Amino acid sequence: MTFEEAKAWRRGSARADHYAKLARPRLGDRERERKRKKVVTPEDMPWEDSPQGSLKHMVNGDMNVRVNSIDAYMQELAPGSRSGKHRHMADEALYVLEGQGYDLHWDVDVALGTTYEWKVAEKPSKWEWEAGDLVWIPPNTVHQHFNASATAPARFISAQNRAFKFLGYDDVEQLENAPEWKPSGGAAPRPPTDR
Structure with missing residues (x-):
């Protein structure tokens, strides 16, 4: 009765080469990676009009x-406007x-059971920023960005990991869409604004 798994774990005849695949050089992956861009120009960077802005x-x-x-994008907030409100x-x-x-x-607190239950704080904290600042947003935090200038x-x-x-x-x-966003069934190109 004791240590019954010592006999049970040997049952089964299925074979695999999972580890060997990991250890084997992946020539196709390396070649594909060589063809990917190391320098990304502004012309390579697509615009997206999204619920976030x-x-x-x-x-x-x-x-x-x-x-x-990482994933990284640049976002511009129009004077007096704000981003969408979301959590990730x-x-x-x-x-x-x-x-x-x-x-x-x-x-946000998380209650773990058979499902996740997100419990969002009623009152937010406010974090002011200006050019040159770095703002950190902790995991799962519901957040929204506001432009203070009219x-x-x-x-x-x-940037996100x-x-x-x-x-x-x-x-x-x-949780809330940016005010300028209009659903169009997909991403739409947006030309840069002249300043």
């Missing part, structure tokens, strides 16, 4: 670039390129 993707898993560890598993870093504004962050745009770069996607935890919950 107007985004210019710098690095994304769907782009033909060699960066495999990965933490996020924003580097503010121009303008000034603030973030609202709602802490006359000038605010622009920042957002892609590891959560590889692990299957890439959920994004959109």
Whole structure:
């Protein structure tokens, strides 16, 4: 009776080469990787009008670039406007390129059972920022970005670690759309604004 698994684990005759595949050089992968871009020009970076706002993707898993560890985009907030409000598993870093504004962050507690239950704080914390600042958004935090200027745009770069996607935890919950977003059934190109 004791240590019954000592006999049970040997049952079965299925064979595999999973480890050998990991250890074997992947020539096709290496060749494919060599063809991917190491330098991404502005012309390679697609615009997306999304529920989060107007985004210019710098690095994304769907782009033909060699960066495999992060997703990054540039976002511009129109004067007096705001981004969408959302939550995602990965933490996020924003580097503010121009303008000034603030973030609202709602802490989220997670109750784990047979499903996840998100408990969002009633009151947000406010984090002011300006050009040159780096803003960190912790994992699962509900957040929204606001442009504090009524006359000038605010622009920042957002970067997230892609590891959560590889692990299957890439959920994004959109709670409020950016005011400028109009559903069109997909991404639409957006030309840059002249200044």
